[in-house]
């Protein structure tokens with residue numbers, strides 16, 4: 001099993017790529033997501049896989065889906081930005097492409113990639129926060145993806161930070177992603193430009209003269225040019241980011257936060273105010289070791305690479321595909337030349353007949369535990 005396809009299905013784009021065991025993308029395709037039609041979305045994924053298979057020999061498919069993926073990783077229970085409601089996406093794509101498919105939440109897939117192959121290599125307690133349209137996140141604890149009882153853990157974007165605050169696409173108010181995300185940054189900048197057009201000259205210039213022309217890249221560029229309005233927007237969003245990280249650290253005590261997504265292109269313009277707020281808000285901050293806050297390394301491809309890596313590890317035919325087994329995935333990685341990656345796959349037997357029957361219906365497979373020490 002050398003090559004697998006990773007597919008990242010987001011609210012606006014589907015990205016599919018052929019990925020090798022070291023996380024290198026051999027070829028990548030992008031398509032628009034027909035977000036309103038679940039049937040067409042599955043078909044777009046399948047067509048992209050079929051096209052890649054025409055040129056590469058691949059043995060499995062990993063899908064990172066922007067939604068709540070259930071405990072057996074077969075169905076998308078809910079997606080705030082797509083039409084999925086209890087969608088059996090794994091089976092739909094398997095039927096269309098004729099290859100085994102592993103599905104994972106997109107934030108989890110990105111967290112996995114950054115932990116195994118990116119910014120947090122060597123760490124075992126990692127929280128990935130991807131700032132884009134909303135917040136895509138994933139949690140790795142003791143070297144394992146933490147998925148919760150029902151598979152939907154790791155969604156801090158919908159943690160309420162302001163009671164009665166801004167309306168979120170999920171239907172609730174005051175969610176963290178309404179204050180710390182790409183959309184929040186743009187909303188902040190547009191509001192500023194509306195309120196004080198005289199002071200937002202550079203932002204408006206980059207936006208082609210209109211408030212609606214101001215998007216994430218324009219705010220980042222203006223801040224890099226030293227524009228005080230854009231810098232203030234990053235101060236505000238970075239501060240919300242840092243406060244949220246402190247709340248996460250209070251619960252999970254990670255060793256490392258990895259910040260990705262389009263907004264992270266701004267680098268220290270975002271991370272400096274985030275670190276300052278994190279240190280201010282962290283309980284007992286002066287008396288405890290603090291988590292590092294790092295920039296992601298794999299960029300927009302993290303979800304795709306992570307999904308492909310997960311497919312390689314758990315699909316039938318994988319050297320790691322058996323239950324309760326610890327075995328090397330490969331020899332020493334050419335990326336770092338250190339010790340081989342090890343993986344532990346543990347069974348989670350159904351606890352009663354009803355659960356067993358439900359698991360069989362849903363095509364459950366074993367949860368995975370991977371030791372990320374390399």
Ligand SMILES: [Zn+2]
Nearest residue numbers: 158168170175
């Ligand atoms: Zn929300």
